[in-house]
Amino acid sequence: MAEVRLTGVTRKFGDDYGLNDVTMTVPDGSFVVLLGPTGAGKTTTLRMVSGLDLPDTGSVFIGGRDMAGLTPAQRDVAMVFQQYSLYPHLTVRENLAFPLRSPILRTPAAEIARKVAEVAETLQISHKLDNKATALSGGEMQRVSIGRALVRRPAVYLMDEPLSSLDAKLRSDLRVELKGIQANSGATLLYVTHDQIEAMTMATHVGVLDKGRLVQFGTPRDLYENPVSVYAASRLGQPRINVLPADVFAGAPQGASTIGLRPEQIHQGEGEDATVRRVERLGDQTRLHLAFRNHEIITVTDAHTALRDGDTVKIRPTAAFYFDAAGQRIA
């Protein structure tokens, strides 16, 4: 297990930045989730660390060693690909054993059998071990792909949306499983996802990428409670943060252009009138769609609320975020 450090990593694809001067330290034994929309540079970051792609400028260090000039095999990383990339001519068992049979590891046969069985058990694919990799469902392929990484004990695990095509039940099972594996083995894990629940539940640290730039890096809680910009604030939180012109409520600080309100930053019962447009009952919580001075606000209220469409609610911001015209947080 090892620390991963990127210093000033820049990679251009034509005129576009894949990564723009990214400096980041993934502490040893941490679970770092990279968030950002498609094209933000999440996958590119993984490819830089793995050595499948090389930075134009900047360096990548794993365990304090500069990775410049080292092949992916020499870097001792395991990666779960978004497109699974299972070897189609091999069975599930052979796919799982493939990294163990590499000339670098040369694992004895008995050891391979033991590890493959163990991983297959964890990922609930034991009954499919002798299937061809192509004769699996999407979810099974994804599990094999995760398994191919987990059979090894590399310096770093890199995972590119590994749970994206699993059904909800399996996804939540594996979330717990992955977190458990990481916590128990002390593995360093760099993880890309779109799913903020994965980010919130598994991450020790979250990195937010925007068009190749790392805009914020910190604990999930820090990111949620103390976002540096509208962009970073929008990455986490369900329902999403409401962003309104700053002057709709009194008391905006000097220079504020927009106000950001998460549901818990909207105090209900006093303040100004808003009209209930829609009530969404999700069971454990109820969402309110409010119309407030031509703006729509989505917030959360008591699960058994008596509010109905057309009712009026008084609302008041509490400890709101304020952002300037460029979207940077000012208060």
Next chain:
Amino acid sequence: MSFSVTEPSPKTKWFAGVMVVGYAIVTLLPLIWIIATGFKSPADAISYPPKVIFEPTLEGYVNLFTERTRATPEMLEAAGPPETWYQEIVRGQDMVISGPSRYGARFLNSVIIGFGSTALCMILGTAAAYAFSRFRVPLKDDLLFFILSTRMMPPIAVAIPIFLMFRQIGLNDTHLGMILLYTAVNLSLSVWLLKGFIDEIPIEYEEAALIDGYTRFQAFYKVVLPQAATGIASTAIFCLIFAWNEYAFAVLLTSGTAQTAPPFIPTIIGVGGKDWPAVAAGATIFLVPVMIFTILLRKHLLRGITFGAVRK
């Protein structure tokens, strides 16, 4: 009655069946005729109207594999009764066997040169196709076009320069010379076909193998090659068929040690020009290796022909 858009109607199926059978008859008839001729007597082979029903004989095959000399009745008398069935057949023509013919050696030359050039062509072709498919090769498009352009003229157009070149460097009438020549002719087709196949293999498989602890070459060997097997097999069939059937270069550049079967077979007909059964026998045997090779790889060939028709 239910209809399916994709399932052909019985009428269509019947029509397709008739077409396929008709086409098979048209293509197979010459083949059947050649095989039948190999078992005819010389008289039956050239009789008019052609004989469909005839008394089969192995005379053609015996003549194919033997050298014979005409013998006087006294000599036949002195030689005693024939010891084997093939001696008996030869005696029937008032001849005695003077030794084996050169057909075996010529056939072996064809095997060495045909399979040798195919193997070499596959090794070079796969390596080049992989490089063109995966690496940033300077002037890639121009190079690929240049490789293809070597195929645009009939190969025989350069026969004279090649003949002179081969004579100068001592490759005339050698196995190596013919293997190199056929490889050179086939390589352009191989590179293009194989590049198409390798392009279809997602690069992610190799990337996964690189991460899994393998070198680039090992990834190529363990991951790309097995998946390119279909392409390699179908390309190999095309190459073998060309090298196996090639006549013009073989006539020009081989005469003895390295002569292949195609230029040799017509010479079997003999001075009188009547030994058609032996020629037919030679042609029949000559067909066998390519047939076996194609049948062994036919699964790949079928898949190869339709490969790439559907984009994923």
